[in-house]
Amino acid sequence: MLNVALPAVRADLGLSTATLSGVVSAYVLGYGGFMLLGGRAADLLGRRCMFLTWLAVFVVFSGLGGLATEGWQLLVARFVTGVAAAFLTPAGLALITANFPEGPQRNRALGVYAGTAAGGFSLGLVAGGALVTAGWRWVFFAPVLLAAVILVAALFLIRDDVPPRVTRSFDLPGAFTVTAAMLLLAYAVVSLDLVPALAGVALLALFVAIERRAAHPLVRLGLLRSARLVRTNITALLFLFAFAGFQFALTIYLQELRGWTPLQTGLAMLVVGVDTVLAPTLTTWLVNRFDPVRVLFAGLLTGLTAYGLFLRVTGDWTYAAMLPSLMLLGLAFALAYGPLTMAATDGVDGHEHGLAGGLLYTAIQFGTALGISAVTAVGVDSGSLRTALLLPVAALLVAVVVTATSLTPRRVPRDIVRRAAR
Incomplete structure (x- = not known):
């Protein structure tokens, strides 16, 4: 909802383009900075507890964002809601994966989960455009009402069958070090500043040294030695880099270069939400028939095609000319997000x-922040639009190469081999 409302927020509060992108990036800063800590806290302190506690914080600060009268107030509210999301999101994913056995049942559950996320995206686009007509503040107040209903329902419906792991001590040095490192790296991404990036890398090196000696480490370093896990997270970062950068550029193009209203913009991008239907149906079927990596690879190729087609954009493009790219993007999201x-x-x-969910969503949020920051740095005007749109193409090209290294020859079932021998 907020992405569609950004131009209205800028007009009312008099924000610069950098501050405007900061309204999105402040949320990402809190989200990415605390995600690893949030993911591990869910494992150690209880997933249900973390989900409910931080959902309540999310409700409060989303409401405060709607009351902001200055840019800095909006940035603070967005940052804290990002921190809340960093704790509740990996807890929510872990609640799903822990309660469904690995295989078709979990794939089905995660397909529904991805479809629900897509439904939120679609609803946000249309609702955001409609709410802005009544005032951009409703973009913050509406989630308060919805999240409050979710909170009450969660108290009765969510059960955590996996008890928290009781440890004699919590790795506080590791927690402080990794959080500071992720905050610095997230800030470096949203500001494109080298100094905090170097400081963040130094703190990450210190964190690794602490974890090697800790009796009860916050992050088991052996988990990070999985090549497949690393490739998955790199791909997630690149995929969301492309998607967030494209969406930000498209919003500015349609509203500020073409003069479209927020509602028109939301309706134009609504077709991307086709994965609401495809994720729990087509994607789940494909994953069970093939495997997540192959379906993900197909999604990346589809997204690359979508962004490539949009490079032909002109200042007077009709919606019919945009539609093939937007439809392909919806299909790409359906094929990629669930398998990720x-x-x-x-x-x-x-x-x-x-912790695994924390790693994934850290990659997703860093990709989102980096995509928006990169497009902002290039600038979105009549002269630089195509340059900005080249960034998603380049990101998905790299993602395709990374994911291709995870592809392995499919094993032929033994009964098929026997029949062929006969």
Whole structure:
């Protein structure tokens, strides 16, 4: 909802383009900075507890964002809601993966999960455009009402069958170090500044040294030695880099270069939400028939095609000319997002699903922030639009190469081999 409302927020509060992108990036800063800590906290302190507690914080600060009268107030509210999301999101994913056995049942559950996320995207586009006509503040107030209903329902409906892991001590040095490192790296991404990036890398090196000596490490370093896990997270970062950068550029193009209203913009991008239907149906069927990595690879190629087609954009393009790219983008999201969540926890012990989810969503948020920052740095005007749109193409090209290294020849079932021999 917020992405569609950005031009209205800028006009009312008099924000610069950099501050406007900061309204999105502040949320990402809190989200990416605290995600690893949030994921591990879910494993150690209880997934249900973390989900409910931080959903309540999310409700409060989303409401405060709607009351902001200055840019800095909006940035603070967005940052804290990002921190809340960093704790509740991996807990939510771990609640799903821990309660469904690995295989078709979990794939089905994660397909529904991805479809629900897509439904939120679609609803946000239309609702955001409609709410902005009544005032951009309703973009913050509406989630308060919805999240409050979710919170009450969760108290009665959510059960955590996996007890928290009781440890004699919590790795506080590791927690502080990795959080500071991720905050610095997230800030470096949203500001494109080298100094905090170097400081963040130094703190990550210190964090690794701490974890090697800790009796009860916050992050088991052995988990990070999985090549498949690393490739999955790199792909997630690149996929969301492309998607967030494209969406930000498209919003500015339609509203500020073409003069479309927020509602028209939301309706134009609504077709991307086709994965609401495809994710729990087509994607789940494909994953069970093939495997998550192959379906993900198909999604990346589809997304690459979508962004490539949009490079032909002109200042007077009709919606009919845009539609093929937007439809392909919806299909790409359906084929990629669910398999990413499946691959992120594939082969990971149940007691580390929160951490695995934290790694995935850290990659997703860093990709989102980097995509928006890169497009902002290039600028979106009549002269630089095509340059900005080249960034998603380049990101998905790299993602295709990374994912291709995970593809392995499919094993032919023995009964088929025997029949062929006969």
